[in-house]
Amino acid sequence: MGWIIIALLVGLVVWRLKPAKGVQTISTEQLKDRLKDQNVQLIDVRSQAEYKGRHIKQFKNIPLNVLSNKMGTLKKDQEVIVICQSGMRSSNAAGQLKKAGFVKVTNVRGGMSAWQG
Template identity: 55%
Template sequence: MEIVQWGIIAIVVVFIVSRFMPVKGVTQMTVQEVKNKLKDRKVQFIDVRTPQEYKTNHQKPFKNIPLHELPNRCNELDKQKEVVVICQSGMRSMRAAKVLKKQGFGKITNVKGGMGAWL
């Protein structure tokens, strides 16, 4: 019985840790590094927060595509161009990066700290 309990604990720990681990092939970038890229026309900037969060505070040129809509709206993005993804803290944008990776996007950047780190 004790082995089963340890097995369940191990599975839960692996699940939680995997949620916070960086995604292979996804670059992490600071807000300042992203600010230096904002004028680059070869980069697509996506904000995956809710429309209300986006309306309250957003940065140009980020386009709002809420995380829950992203799988159905990937066709609005060019797979050949870099995609920079932001959310409030960096957690949803990391999940969005996983979605984009599964959809075949090659160059994905997650903004560390999200809008909460934007000064």
């Protein structure tokens, strides 16, 4: 019985780490090349306090808990790149954006924890 619980927990962790269908991922190094692209919407889904503490200046702060209410301010046909602290919240945000009909959504793997800029 114990091995079933362990298998379920491992399955849950793997499922949570898997990117949403149709969401691309990029490294923080690849992100550096994309920051000057005027055709990309850059969204930081961390809390306002986290964003205020340290952020990439090109990113607009839309915390994950208000993202669904703010989606109307974003263009569905323009690429959206999302970042958070570790990549988990931004993965969640990317999935929400894809489900809402955004065409191209990219998650930054490792988030601000991996950012060296």
